[in-house]
Every structure is written in C-alpha cells, then in structure tokens.
Amino acid sequence: MTLPDSFTQYTRSLMGDELYGKLLRGLADEPPVSIRINRAKCHASPDGARPVGWCTDGWYLQGRPAFTFDPLLHAGWYYVQEASSMFLHHVISQHVADASLMLDLCAAPGGKSTAALGALPDGSVLFCNEPVRQRAQILAENMQKWGRPEVVVTNSMPADYARSGLEFDVVLCDVPCSGEGMFRKDEGAIGEWSPQNVERCAALQRQIVADAWQCLRPGGLLIYSTCTFNAKENEQNVAWICSSLGAELLPVSTDAAWAITGSLSDCLAGPVYRFIPGVTTGEGLFMAVMRKRGERLSAAAPQRRRQNRQGARNRAAEYTGWIEKPEDFDFFTPADSIVAIPKRMAAHYETAARTLRIVHAGVTIGTIKGRDIIPAQSLALSAALRPGAFTRAELPYSQAIAYLRKEQLQLPEGTPRGFTLITYGGAPLGFAKNIGPRANNLYPQEWRIKSSHAPGDDSRPAVICTDMMNDGRRQ
Numbered sequence: 181m182t183l184p185d186s187f188t189q190y191t192r193s194l195m196g197d198e199l200y201g202k203l204l205r206g207l208a209d210e211p212p213v214s215i216r217i218n219r220a221k222c223h224a225s226p227d228g229a230r231p232v233g234w235c236t237d238g239w240y241l242q243g244r245p246a247f248t249f250d251p252l253l254h255a256g257w258y259y260v261q262e263a264s265s266m267f268l269h270h271v272i273s274q275h276v277a278d279a280s281l282m283l284d285l286c287a288a289p290g291g292k293s294t295a296a297l298g299a300l301p302d303g304s305v306l307f308c309n310e311p312v313r314q315r316a317q318i319l320a321e322n323m324q325k326w327g328r329p330e331v332v333v334t335n336s337m338p339a340d341y342a343r344s345g346l347e348f349d350v351v352l353c354d355v356p357c358s359g360e361g362m363f364r365k366d367e368g369a370i371g372e373w374s375p376q377n378v379e380r381c382a383a384l385q386r387q388i389v390a391d392a393w394q395c396l397r398p399g400g401l402l403i404y405s406t407c408t409f410n411a412k413e414n415e416q417n418v419a420w421i422c423s424s425l426g427a428e429l430l431p432v433s434t435d436a437a438w439a440i441t442g443s444l445s446d447c448l449a450g451p452v453y454r455f456i457p458g459v460t461t462g463e464g465l466f467m468a469v470m471r472k473r474g475e476r477l478s479a480a481a482p483q484r485r486r487q488n489r490q491g492a493r494n495r496a497a498e499y500t501g502w503i504e505k506p507e508d509f510d511f512f513t514p515a516d517s518i519v520a521i522p523k524r525m526a527a528h529y530e531t532a533a534r535t536l537r538i539v540h541a542g543v544t545i546g547t548i549k550g551r552d553i554i555p556a557q558s559l560a561l562s563a564a565l566r567p568g569a570f571t572r573a574e575l576p577y578s579q580a581i582a583y584l585r586k587e588q589l590q591l592p593e594g595t596p597r598g599f600t601l602i603t604y605g606g607a608p609l610g611f612a613k614n615i616g617p618r619a620n621n622l623y624p625q626e627w628r629i630k631s632s633h634a635p636g637d638d639s640r641p642a643v644i645c646t647d648m649m650n651d652g653r654r655q
C-alpha cells in the first residue's frame with residue numbers, strides 16, 4: 181500500500197511516531213471481519229466468533245464467508261459491519277434513556293441506522309436520510325431487510341430537514357469524509373485522497389452540521405462521526421461546532437481494553453473517540469457526542485392533519501390481518517400501495533410527507549392491482565408480519581439462492597395456490613404467487629443476487645449455524 185506523501189507527513193506529525201507506526205502496521209494487516217445481529221429477528225450468535233467489546237450484538241468472525249450466498253443475510257438476520265462503527269450502539273445505550281425521535285442524516289447504506297435501532301429505547305422512531313438517490317434506494321432496501329416498522333427513509337438534502345418542521349431528540353451526522361480510515365479496506369480511497377479534498381470535506385461537513393443543528397431540539401444530542409484520521413475533519417470541526425453553534429461536548433465511558441484514542445489536536449481538549457487500525461480492532465473512525473444547550477422541553481406532538489384515505493379503509497379487512505397488532509398502526513395509500521405506519525410516528529410521517537422525499541416508511545403492506553392486493557417485500561421481511569398470515573413454503577439452500585436470484589421457482593408439492601411466503605430455515609425471504617404448475621417469483625428485481633456463481637447445497641456460508649436457527653429465532 182503506497183500512501184500519499186502529504187498524508188504521511190501530516191498524519192505522522194498529528195499522531196506522533198509511535199502511534200503512526202502502529203497505524204502503518206495495522207494498515208498492512210488483514211481487516212477483521214465482523215457482523216451485527218438483528219435482535220428483532222434472531223437470538224442466536226455466530227459459532228466460534230469473538231464479541232465486539234462495545235456492542236452487545238457485534239461479533240468478529242474467524243474468516244470472511246461469501247456473505248452474498250447466505251440467505252439469512254438477505255432475510256435481515258444480521259448486517260456485515262466493520263466493528264468500530266458499532267461504537268454508535270454503545271453511545272446510544274449510554275446517552276439515550278427515553279423513547280426518542282432520531283435522525284441519521286447521512287445514512288446510506290444503513291450500517292449505523294441499523295446499529296441505532298439495536299440500541300434506541302422501545303417507542304423510538306428513526307428517520308434515515310440519504311441525499312444521493314441511488315444510495316437512498318440501497319438504504320431503503322437494507323432498512324426493509326432489517327424489518328423494523330418504526331423507520332422512515334428519505335432522499336432529501338440536510339437543508340430540507342432544516343425547514344421540515346421536524347425536531348429531533350438525537351441527530352447523527354456520519355458525514356461524507358476523505359475516508360483515510362478506509363485505506364485498508366478500500367484502496368480506491370487512497371487514489372481519491374488529496375489535501376484539497378480534505379479541505380472540501382471539512383467545509384461540507386460544517387454545512388451539513390449547521391443544517392442538522394436547526395432540526396435538533398434544545399437539550400438534544402448531536403453525534404458527529406467520520407471515518408478519517410485528520411484533525412481538520414475531526415477535532416477542528418468539533419471545536420467549531422462547540423464555539424459557533426454552542427454545543428457542549430459530552431464524555432462516553434469506555435473500557436481501556438478497547439484502546440480508543442482521544443483528541444490528537446491542541447484545538448480540542450474535550451472527550452472524542454478515535455479508532456485507529458493497529459491500535460483498536462476495527463477500521464478508522466472518529467466520533468464525538470454533543471448536546472445542544474437549552475431546556476429539555478418535552479416535544480409537543482405534531483398535529484395530525486390527514487385521516488386515512490377512504491380507499492385504504494374500504495379494503496382494510498383484507499390486509500389488516502397480515503400484520504400483528506393492526507390496532508397499533510394507521511394505514512395510508514400513497515400511489516396505489518398500502519402503507520402501515522406505527523401510530524406513534526404517524527404525525528411525524530405526515531409532517532415529513534409535506535417537505536421531504538419519502539422513499540420508504542413503516543411497513544409497505546402491498547400494492548392494489550385491480551381486485552388483488554399483492555403483498556409487498558417490505559411486509560415479508562417485517563418484524564410486524566403476523567406469523568400465520570400466509571402459507572409458507574420452506575426451501576432448501578440451493579432453491580433459496582435460486583429464489584433470491586429471482587429465478588423460476590418450484591414450490592414443494594401440496595403448496596396451495598395463491599400468495600406464499602418463501603422461507604429458508606424458517607426465516608422469511610419474500611413472496612411467490614403459486615399458480616399451480618409453476619410459481620411466480622415476486623422477489624424485487626433490484627434486490628436480486630446478480631452473481632452467476634451457483635453454490636451447491638453443502639456450501640451455505642455458516643455465519644449463523646443452521647442447527648441453532650430454529651432455537652435462535654424469535655417466535
């Protein structure tokens with residue numbers, strides 16, 4: 181790995197010879213592989229894995245399995261995430277005690293959003309935003325796989341949030357950065373690095389935080405993070421947030437064994453958390469936690485303006501039985517689809533719908549097509565799906581992979597006609613429509629496995645052991 185000279189000079193002087201030497205040795209090592217378990221779907225733990233110290237759901241694996249060919253990844257049982265990023269789980273567990281309205285402003289592909297959901301208290305609602313359209317689609321896919329209904333995914337700019345009228349208890353700005361912490365995992369990040377890009381990123385990050393600040397309530401929490409090492413995008417920006425916006429920097433208690441490094445710059449004496457490969461077991465990450473000064477007012481619930489539309493009410497008897505506790509949801513019908521929104525977030529959803537571009541919210545129940553309601557992928561993967569709502573067809577490994585490739589399907593003999601929930605190891609993967617001699621594969625075209633590799637029946641990557649699957653699944 182050849183690092184740019186100006187990076188080497190700057191970073192050596194920032195870190196000092198000893199720390200910089202450790203970083204160089206760390207960058208030469210293989211990156212550790214880690215996953216985070218989705219406790220809404222799975223209670224098992226991966227076999228032979230070591231726990232990540234700062235995240236109860238995080239595990240280091242012994243090697244790198246072919247994740248793409250594990251149906252349980254597509255079922256949302258776990259997320260592949262480098263370990264340092266899981267520190268967000270620790271921060272939220274420590275600093276967020278009450279049900280909260282949280283915004284993850286720069287959220288794609290969704291690693292930190294899914295980590296946040298594992299730590300937020302019950303009753304919380306998460307908005308995840310990504311301004312780049314294509315990346316917002318990936319974010320929506322990953323959030324639907326994670327299957328938690330209390331989520332809204334948007335494709336908007338931070339300035340749109342600033343004027344949205346929404347006020348959040350917690351805002352995460354995991355800002356776009358110069359990516360020095362990803363040099364080991366992604367050599368492309370080295371090619372894109374330049375001192376000018378560091379300056380550009382630092383300025384953009386301030387703009388993003390300034391917009392985020394406007395939709396953070398007084399007393400609310402701002403979590404700022406980058407995956408880069410330099411002080412311009414880290415300590416200097418945090419110092420600017422404190423001096424210009426008036427934020428108060430908060431400590432996070434940590435374990436010395438985690439080997440997290442603090443501030444490396446004279447411009448900031450307060451507590452910040454830097455993960456350096458070769459020192460901490462994970463990729464490069466910087467995180468700081470701040471509070472917006474002011475009274476912690478209990479937020480007035482936004483007013484509901486719109487009632488459920490007549491169209492959805494008329495068909496309600498058909499689909500409300502597809503989810504558990506339909507009484508906890510309001511139903512909406514944007515553009516011929518039926519969407520179930522948890523009641524506690526319906527007013528926020530309606531406020532968002534006025535100014536933000538919503539890509540996904542709650543549970544998409546289905547699409548109205550003539551006299552049919554076609555059940556949606558979002559419903560299949562939702563933790564809110566009523567277990568007995570659909571006939572299930574359990575597929576063996578190679579057929580589950582064929583299903584995820586959106587290939588022709590052969591359902592087990594005796595499967596009744598109609599909509600069928602496809603499962604693997606009991607985990608829902610999506611829907612098919614059994615029309616007798618064959619079945620239509622309803623897996624979303626954009627989500628399908630695109631690799632042409634065809635693993636055999638015995639080659640399922642054993643990330644979570646098959647024999648633990650049934651015991652491990654939350655019933």
Ligand SMILES: C[S@@+](CC[C@H](N)C(=O)[O-])C[C@H]1O[C@@H](n2cnc3c(N)ncnc32)[C@H](O)[C@@H]1O
Binds near residue numbers: 286287288289291292
């Ligand atoms: C570090 S990545 C986020 C990673 C994500 N939080 C996760 O853990 O999976 C930063 C994201 O910010 C997005 N972004 C780019 N420009 C932005 C802007 N002006 N405002 C907000 N987000 C932006 C990028 O497209 C990218 O998806």
